[in-house]
Amino acid sequence: MAKERGINAIKEKVLSKKYLVTSGLPYANGKLHIGHVAGAYLPADIFVRFRKLKEDDVIYICGTDEHGAPISIKAEAEGIEPQKLVQHYHNSIKNSFDGIGIQFDNFSGTARPEHVKLSQKFFLNLLERGFIKQKTTEQFFDEKHKRFLPDRYVEGICPYCKAEDARGDQCDSCGKLLNPTDLIKPKSKISGATPVLKETTHWYLELPKFENKLRKWLQTKTDWKENVYNFIMSWLNEGLIERAISRDIDWGVPIPLENAAGKVLYVWFDAPIGYISATMEWAKNIGEPEKWKDYWLDENTRLIHFIGKDNIPFHTIIWPAMLMEQDEDYVLPTDVPANEYLNLEGRKMSTSKNWTVWVDDFLEDFDGEYLRYYLAAIAPETKDSDFSWKDFQNKINNDLANILGNLANRVFSFTKKYYDSKIPKPQKLCNNSKILLEETDELLLEIEKAYENYQVRKAVRLIVDMGRLGNRYFDENRPWKAVKQDKDSAAETLYICSELLRRISIVFSPVLPKKMKMLRQMLNLKTDFTIKDLSNQLGDIQIGEISPLFPKIDDKKVRKQLDKLAVAAQQANPKPQIEHKPQVEFADFEKLEIRVVKVIEAEKIKKSNKLLKLKIDIGGEERTVVSGISKFYKPEDIMGKKVAMVLNVKPRKIMGINSEAMILAAKTDDKMKIVVPEGDIDSGSEIS
Ligand SMILES: [Zn+2]
Numbered sequence: 001m002a003k004e005r006g007i008n009a010i011k012e013k014v015l016s017k018k019y020l021v022t023s024g025l026p027y028a029n030g031k032l033h034i035g036h037v038a039g040a041y042l043p044a045d046i047f048v049r050f051r052k053l054k055e056d057d058v059i060y061i062c063g064t065d066e067h068g069a070p071i072s073i074k075a076e077a078e079g080i081e082p083q084k085l086v087q088h089y090h091n092s093i094k095n096s097f098d099g100i101g102i103q104f105d106n107f108s109g110t111a112r113p114e115h116v117k118l119s120q121k122f123f124l125n126l127l128e129r130g131f132i133k134q135k136t137t138e139q140f141f142d143e144k145h146k147r148f149l150p151d152r153y154v155e156g157i158c159p160y161c162k163a164e165d166a167r168g169d170q171c172d173s174c175g176k177l178l179n180p181t182d183l184i185k186p187k188s189k190i191s192g193a194t195p196v197l198k199e200t201t202h203w204y205l206e207l208p209k210f211e212n213k214l215r216k217w218l219q220t221k222t223d224w225k226e227n228v229y230n231f232i233m234s235w236l237n238e239g240l241i242e243r244a245i246s247r248d249i250d251w252g253v254p255i256p257l258e259n260a261a262g263k264v265l266y267v268w269f270d271a272p273i274g275y276i277s278a279t280m281e282w283a284k285n286i287g288e289p290e291k292w293k294d295y296w297l298d299e300n301t302r303l304i305h306f307i308g309k310d311n312i313p314f315h316t317i318i319w320p321a322m323l324m325e326q327d328e329d330y331v332l333p334t335d336v337p338a339n340e341y342l343n344l345e346g347r348k349m350s351t352s353k354n355w356t357v358w359v360d361d362f363l364e365d366f367d368g369e370y371l372r373y374y375l376a377a378i379a380p381e382t383k384d385s386d387f388s389w390k391d392f393q394n395k396i397n398n399d400l401a402n403i404l405g406n407l408a409n410r411v412f413s414f415t416k417k418y419y420d421s422k423i424p425k426p427q428k429l430c431n432n433s434k435i436l437l438e439e440t441d442e443l444l445l446e447i448e449k450a451y452e453n454y455q456v457r458k459a460v461r462l463i464v465d466m467g468r469l470g471n472r473y474f475d476e477n478r479p480w481k482a483v484k485q486d487k488d489s490a491a492e493t494l495y496i497c498s499e500l501l502r503r504i505s506i507v508f509s510p511v512l513p514k515k516m517k518m519l520r521q522m523l524n525l526k527t528d529f530t531i532k533d534l535s536n537q538l539g540d541i542q543i544g545e546i547s548p549l550f551p552k553i554d555d556k557k558v559r560k561q562l563d564k565l566a567v568a569a570q571q572a573n574p575k576p577q578i579e580h581k582p583q584v585e586f587a588d589f590e591k592l593e594i595r596v597v598k599v600i601e602a603e604k605i606k607k608s609n610k611l612l613k614l615k616i617d618i619g620g621e622e623r624t625v626v627s628g629i630s631k632f633y634k635p636e637d638i639m640g641k642k643v644a645m646v647l648n649v650k651p652r653k654i655m656g657i658n659s660e661a662m663i664l665a666a667k668t669d670d671k672m673k674i675v676v677p678e679g680d681i682d683s684g685s686e687i688s
Contacts, residue, residue, distance in 0.1 A: 019058035020295040020331075021048050022275045024307040024315075025065035025110065028089040029074045032096035033356040034387060035349045038342040038375045039308030043456055045102045046376065047304070049510035050451040053531045059295065063108030063278045064090045068267030069152040069169075072251040073189060082251045086111055096359035100368035101513055106285065108278035110270060115277035119270040120256040122322060123203075123245075129325045131206050132245070139202075139248070140168075140180050140195035142188040148248035149180065149188055149195050151266075156183030175310055179244075200248060203255065205269070207240040210321040214240075217320065217332065225454070227382060228338045231309065232316045243318065245269040272319045275305075276330070295331075302334040309338045337454040340380040344387050345565060353572035355565070357387065365557055369512045370396050376456045376511050389561045393553045399460075404467040404504065405550035410474065411497040412522055412546045418483050419491060421543040426492045433496045436473050440466055440503060444534060447507050456511070463508050470500045498523060499538045506534055515549060522546050590688075593648040597623075597661070598683040602635035605655055612638070613657060616645065619684025623647075626659040632672040644675040644687055 023040040026032060044060065051058040066086040075082040090109055097107070108115075126132045140149040151169035158166035159182050163173035168180030180186060181197075188195045218232060245266045246255055252264025276296055283291035295301045305315045315336050323330045343349060349356045362371055374392045377399070378385045415421055429437075443462050450459040474497055479490035502523055509516040509529075517527050524544045601615035605626065612635060614625045625645070629638070644664040651660045664675040677685075 017056045018295070018298070018301050019048075019051050019056055020279070020301050020303045021051075021058060021060045022303075022305050023060075023062045024305070024311050025063055025271050025274050026093050027068070027070055028064035028066045028086040028093065028109065029071045030089060030351060032093045032359045033349070033351065034344075034359065034362070034371065034375065035342045035356060036308075037100065037102075037359065037371070038378075038380060038385075038387075039339045040306045040311075041097070041102050042100075042372060042375050043337065043339060043379065043381075043454060044304075044306035046456050046510045047306070047451070047454065049103070049513065053506070053510060053529075055530050055532075059105040059279070059282065060103070061106055061108075061275055061278050061282060062104050063106070063110065063274055064093060065267065065271045065274065066090070066109050066111040067252040067264070067270060069150055069247070069249060072249055073152065075251075076190075083111065092360070096363070099363040100359060100371050106278050106282035108274065108281050110274040110277070112277065112281070114280060115270070115274055116253050118277045118280070119253045119265055119273045122273055122326065123265060123269070124256060125326045126205065126322065127203075131209055131321075131325050132203050133206060133242070134201060134203055136199055136201045138181075138197040139200045140186060140188070141198035142191055142193065142195055144191045144193055145188075147190075148198070148200055149190070150247040150249060151180065153189045154180040154183060154186050154195060155189055156186040159184055170310065172310070177313060201259075202244045202263070203246045203260075204242040205245045205318070205321070206242050207318070207321060208242065210317075210324065211236070211240050213324060214317060214321060218316070221335075224335060225337055225382070227309070227340060228312055228316070228336055231312045231338075235313055235317060240317070268314055268318070269322070272314065272322070297329055297331070299329075299331060301331045303331045305333050305336045307336065307338045309340055312336065312338050340382065341384045342375075342378075342380050342387055343384055345389070346386055350572075354568040355572065357561070361564075365560070366553070369515050370400075370553070372511055373400060373460065376460045379457045381455065381457055389558045389565075393555075393558045396550065397552045399464045399467075400550035401552045403464055403471060405548060407467050407470045407474065407497060408501055408519060408522065408549050409546075411494055411501065412543050414479060414483075415494050415498075415541065415543050416546065418487075419494070423491050423495050423498070423541040425537075425539050425541075426488070426495055429496070430489070430492065432473065432477065433492060436469060436496060437499070439469060440500060443469075444503060444507060448531070451510065459507075460511055463504060463511075466500060466504055470497050473497065473500075495538065495541060498541050502538055503534060506531065518547075519549060522549075591648075592646055594644060594646050594664070594687040596642050596677050596681055596683055596685045596687065597645050597647075598642050599638050599640060602639045604630060604635060605657070608655060611655060614638070614663075616661065617683050618647065619682065621684075623660040624658060625661045625663065626654040626657050627663045629663065629665065629672060629674065633674070638674070641674075642677060642681070642683055644677070 021044055023044045026036055048058055048060040064086065071082050071085060075085040078085065086109065094107055123132070140154050141147070142149050152167045154168035156166060157164055158171035158173060158176070158178070160176045161171060161174035163171055166173070166178060166183060168178060168183060170177050186195055215236060218236070221229065246263045247266050248262060249264060250262065252267065253270045255263045255265060279292040279295060283289050307315055315333060320332050323332055344355060344357065347355060374395055377395050378387065415423055443466050447459050447462045450462065474493060477493040479493045482490035482493070501519060502525060505516045505519045505523070505525070506529060520527050522544050524542045595618060597616040597618050599614050600617050603613050605611040605613050608630070610628045610630050612627050612630045612633065614627055616623050616625055645661040646664065647661045649662050651658050666673045666675065
């Protein structure tokens, strides 16, 4: 038994070396923002870089999602061809990825003819095998524009969470998938009018037919992230229903049937097929057109889809179902490590309200690797997390500049100053040095494990801990003192810290590839390396050109970002317009008797937390008033004050007391201030 397990373990190891990694395809209808990066791209890029470091066979495939209603809506609004819009955003997104070092083996797009052909093949295979059926239903129609309104062309109130801005395909607030007809108070996105229902024909993927197969397959996925697994199970347990996979728009993959003029595939049907068509393109690009099969048609491939949580149902239920019934024997997803959402300054991100950080804007002010570090340090792996500019500044300045940058800087400048940049490898190490190296050996194992399990947050925390250990060791050994008495001992301190930095340069490279390359150049080390180099040790040290590794971020730069957000908030929530009352005749105003009165008694009314009973003096005459100001004024606050009151509103009985006047007060939702004359004036004076 034990022997068999050993063999299986070896087999597992051999088999697990081929990875096909994808990230959810970004829509080519807008720029890239930090929410995208934190959810689906940075975690994937770090994972791929880690796999490459381990010398695994891994390719990283992505591209823009170029079909669908969001794109045709935007192109229509801008009066350009969808193809042009798509090209523009494809380039913009690609540039942003380049700027933050997201390195794909191929970054393709779904508007290519090869993709169209493959998507049609997927459709036909499912149709022939009896998993797609045709159905005539009623659908929303915009009478003004004489066209059907699929998905996002309709907006309204979510029937589940009552969010007001739910779209016809999904509610962003609660994540539920919707049909346009589910929406409460639906509105056409084109005309704003209430749409009418009209008959149309569509094709449906019969998901219930996959239920048993999917359940069986998903039951083997207990090692998936808990948030993902729970999401899928609740979806499955609600029962699968058939889903329309065609749309009445003219931008998309045409349904390859004779009776389907003007119908295209639903974008969420064709988008994941982009993972395959983009791999085919990659194979062609490297001159081995059949090579895509090594990944997609080999059961030993570990297919890993990195996505944001809104994409979980598509990648774990609909997409695997589509893959299961094809002529080719495609691999199914091995893992779908979806992330939760990233918020911004405590609020949900919103591109329409400009409440986000666009990657190209970020790159104007900061190094792209600072974004990589910060998003890794706060990665929304198990729950939503929050991007805050102050915290960004703190983490960069503390973790990177004060801990790791400081360690490198002090070690290198010391070596330069006292040892002419050269330190020979010590013959023997003292106990302290040995202990430090052993401690970091343990950390290195933990860091590797964290990367394997998609725990980027943990990995970077442990790497910063390594830097802390190095600084503590440096301080304890006081090389600035030792250099005067025992030059060899001080040299050993510098050597050991350099060795620590060398190790960091390897394990931190998946997160900060550029910075770690810089660090290695300062250490005069080769810039191509693998995880195996961890078991080597530095030879003689020859420090190269040194420069600050992590320049600090000053307050001014952070202020600038916060100011930008303040503008966005201002524009998104302008002060509500005051609704004015109709005009009245002056004579009507004159009918009111408003006077300054003096409060001569004030007490709380029992059984009411709103009301005060006041006795007022009007130039010698006394009256009783019940006033709803107790939430804002205690009896002693108002006692003896001269205030404004309307005296000729007909008396009202409140809590059994006759109230013979009405106090004037200014009110907002959460505040109330009584009106008082600006200076002293006799009680009874008329206000007009
Ligand atoms: Zn909702």
